[in-house]
Amino acid sequence: MIHAEGPLLSVDVDSQETTEAEVDDVLASYVGGRGVGTKLAHDRIPFDADPFGPDNSLVFAVGPLQTSMMSYTGRISCTGLSPLTDGLLSSNAGGFISRPFYDTGYAAVEVTGESDELVGLVVTDEGVSFEPVPELESATVSETNEYIESEHGLDESHTAVVGPAGENGVRFAAIITSGSRAFGRGGLGAALGAKNVKYLAFDGDSRPDVEGLDDELVREIHTEASESGSPMKDAGTVSVSDYANAVGALPTRYFEELSYDELDEIGSAAVIEHKYKKGTCSSCAFACKLPTRDEESGIETEGPEYETMMSFGSNAAVDDFVAIMKSNELCDEYGLDTISCGDAVAAYLAAEDEFGNAELVHELIEKIAHREGVGDT
Template identity: 60%
Template sequence: MLHAEGPLLTVDVGERTARRTEIDELLADAIGGRAAATALAHERIPFDADPFGPENRVYVSTGPLQQSRMSFTGRMNMTGLSPLTDGLVSANAGGYLSRNFVGTGISAFEIVGESDELLAVHVTDSGVEFEPVPDLEGATVPETSEYMSERHDLGPEHCIAIGPAGENQVRFASAMTFDSRAFGRGGLGAILGAKNVKCVTFEGDAEPPVEIPDPPESEIHREAATADDRMRSQGTAGGTEFINDNFSLPTRYFREYEFEGAADIGGDAVEEKKYKKGACSACAYACKLPTRDEETGLETEGPEFETIYAFGSMQGVDDVVDVMQSNELCDTLGMDTISAGVTVAAYLESEDAFGDADLAHEITEKIAYREGIGDLLAEGVDRAHDELGVENYTVKGMEFAAHDGRVLHGQGLSYAVANRGADHLYASMLALEYSGELDPQGTLGKAERLVEREDLAAFLDTGIVCVFGRDYATPERLETLFDADCETLLEVGARTVELERHFNNRRGFDREDDDLPYEIPDLDEAIGEYYAARGWNDDGTIPTRAIESPPAPSAD
């Protein structure tokens, strides 16, 4: 089976040490990416760890396809113990980092400990350098990239950086690469902030050999280059009006299901501001959205659909430039646009101030710096809702993505049981319900498809293949690329989901945490069907049988 090559590099930022460990046995079973990182985290992060403590660990990992020149492969995985959900979380980001990461000769990178001063960590194919960077205290993400470019000739495509939100341990702070691409959900940037790590850079020429079958490598790349669909011109923003008109676009902190201003912030409005093409490394699909407002001079990348929802309809804001500004604030300060936007919307609800974009921008900045009310909001909706006097629209502490489980009941079931919380990409049941392949109404009988979707998503995060490449990286092509049948590949995904669940179980998560803040039909029975399909206990825990997982080296 095709898998990533290279050792695990462990960096202790407290002790200023670096050590390489061979993990060939793990990679042979886990392939790389999310599966390998989850296996390492499960073995090496103590079950009782404090997310902000030195014992928490952050993993950055790559899959074998990051050594190809195939479209949809310019991505990386990051895994850690989430400050937002208190469970394991993985996120991935695009951009141009993955090829530079592979050039260092490693397959996975681990940070542990806690520095007593603000650090940049430089990883090359010949070693690791620790650089104190006191001048970067409070610096934005672009300012950090500029510093690295000027001092080390390493542009943003070499960097993972945090902004003020990460330094101030905002629970939904992102780790950023290429300035505008986010390891977004779950507060991974806050873990780096707690460790006093401002930036990590990767550079080298020690790329280990991995042979990628061609075809399908060239076929996928050619089809991506010649695809004719709206995603390439409008990104995910292109679905805004369709979803608003036919399903639900949550509006004014979930008060309403439809936003009257959707057309003013949707795909056409975003495309009008797009001024050039944007892509990730080696990808010919080029679905990114570099946008500019000529009147104000504002430039950003996006907004994508989730940001349009979080800073648009959820806040009652119907000006695309206002949403662009919110998007740029989050990228610059280093925050997940979904959690940040929903949290700001909760504040606007408490103040009866929907539609006040200037206030939304002010509060967004206050969150990043934990100033005034921003200190409370930096904790997220789950921890702040009582004081705000609003409903707690979260699952496992994570704020909801746009795709409304009150209308898409299979997606609602997915939110309820997902180890990551209310994140739409954990299984993407929404795709089946938007397309009509599954009836959006009802939860019963959907568990088997949900399990399949979760396992596939976990595998694609392992390979690593962009979610937008699913139509191109077909099951048949995946079998050829990875030299394994689909059942084997899905088993890799299933093991990953089970390891996440077991880790969370050991932290106290059980069936009570698999719930929604609203009612949908037969949810409890459907959750039972899901557990049965997984072979789990009725209380949402993993059976006492030995956890089937790739062998991971234990921490010293």
């Protein structure tokens, strides 16, 4: 089987020591970054480890196609014990970080232990630097990315960042990469935050060669991605919402209903109206990412994706697309999973008979990220 090449780098943020191990047998036996990360995390994390404790590990791993120019390959997995479920969880993110990650020469990077102080980790093919960053306590994702760029000249395509939500231990905190892409599900941002790690940045010039790729097949798939007429290219994943609404599968008013009369205000048409350029992940010609902008308010974000539109839109009965853009942007800045956060907010709106109150939605996101008042329940 074609597989990624390179050792596992283990980074202990407690002792600030690193070790390397050959994991060729794992790379050869498990498919892609998710398979490799799951096997390594399963074998290396003690069965009864606390997801918030030093024994939990987060394993970042990629598959072999990082060396190709093929579409759909700009992906990376992060695997560890979930603070939300206590189970082993693998979360996959797009964006641009998978290539700089593999430029380090490592097939997998494990972060373990717990630091006494807030640190950033810069992982390169020349080693790991542990940087105390007390000044970044409670910094948003964009503030942290600005810091990394000014200190290291590495832009957000190189970074994986914990926002205030992860530092505060919110169980559905995300790790944000490339500014707006997320290792979103299951709270791995809280697991990294519990280690007192604010960010990882990857860089290098040692991307391993991978033998055996079929160049003709790579070209075919890339061309097909480029020429596809999929509606996702126009409206992103929100393009599935019309179908979901028509067949009664669009969660609405905190799952009390399954279709939303106001979908036209927040669905595909709204994305198309507000998008201002195309977005993508590394080398992907399909390019389903759609940065959006509201000229009047100045709000810019990416998408939102279907699940974000659902959780902060139909499920909260918010029919204001710009308000959903703002919810998405707040989650990206604070480092929150939009699905779990949106549905938690929708549950609160249902309990308080406040469906449709977009201002309250934004207040609740802030409270959740900082674990204040009802945001800490």
